[in-house]
Amino acid sequence: MPSAPRAGRSAGAHFLATPAIAAQLVQSCAIGGDDLVLEIGAGQGALTRHLAVTGARVLAVERDDHFVRRLTTRFGDQPNVRVVHADARDIPLPRRRFLLVANLPYALSTTILRRVLTARTALHRAAVIVEWGFAKRICATVPRQLEQAWWAARFDLDLVTRIGAHHFSPPPRVDSAHLTIRRNSFPRSAERALWTVLSTAYRHPAAPAVQLFDRRALRRTGIRPDEPAGTVPPHAWARLARDLSPGRTWPALPKRLRN
Structure with missing residues (x-):
């Protein structure tokens, strides 16, 4: 698999290179044909490929010009996939109920989760890849940080499995984690x-x-x-x-x- 461009590496991007893991991540989010799915950092389309076949409406967000062109060419004939050229830190989030599937850059994991787990969020479920140590911290029985406790009180955060660095291109220095997030019954x-x-x-x-x-x-x-x-x-x-x-x-x- 070709390496990511230098800009992607500097942003902490490590592209998923094992199709079976991409399929497991998508499957764990229990996506139906009527769902709206937000994919953050679509990159080379490793997850987009599996999301497309669910029949759900997919918003594949990517900020890199090169990957946007590749994604548009690859998925342009699939009416349920829309490639969105934008930065996930700034793009307006869906106001209707949505699911999130993403391989999150390590450097942006807190920023993205902070955005999608706000009080007014319409997020219902998520399946994401994050850095292993970060996943352990936010899934701890008693999180160290107040903000992480706020997330854990309103959503069920489950560390599904550890993902070795060799499953990514380029491989990161540490392992990653498959994390699922599900809104619980806590009332707004x-x-x-x-x-x-x-x-x-x-x-x-x-x-x-x-x-x-x-x-x-x-x-x-x-x-x-x-x-x-x-x-x-x-x-x-x-x-x-x-x-x-x-x-x-x-x-x-x-x-x-x-x-």
Whole structure:
């Protein structure tokens, strides 16, 4: 397989070179013919090829002129595939329910996930390839960072498998991971409460939960009152936020979470 151009390498692009892994990634997203699928960084079309045969409407986003021309030539006769010449950091995201499938550049993984996991996102499911260490951090039982806990409380993040560096061209220095993301049942109406709860817990990780929140509410939602806040997983804080949310006025979400 031809190597990526130098510009692609500098942007952290490593193209998937094993068709079976591309097929597994697409299959894990459970795509139907009525779905809208956003593919970020379509590159040489390794994933686009498998997305096209699902019958779903595919938006293949690519910023490199050379690859845009190749993708347009390769998929121009397939009416369900639209090649979009744009930067995924700036392109408006779909307002209707959509799925995401992508081999994300390591350097842009946080930026892209931050975009698609905002409070107003229409993302329903995703299957993405990210750097192995990054996947382990965001899939930890208790993520280290507040923002990652915000993601994990509203979406189910599952590390499916490790992908060796030799499956990419050019091969990266570290392994990658197949990660799936699925929206859970957390209600949008309780998101303000959730952010307040998470922010409080992450500001005071050593404090017993009972010093931060009502004892009865903690017991109702299965959190031990004496448990240090820094050891409580996001899904438990989500249960507490749902319990506390009705009948109260909560601070607005930060702008970066709404946009």
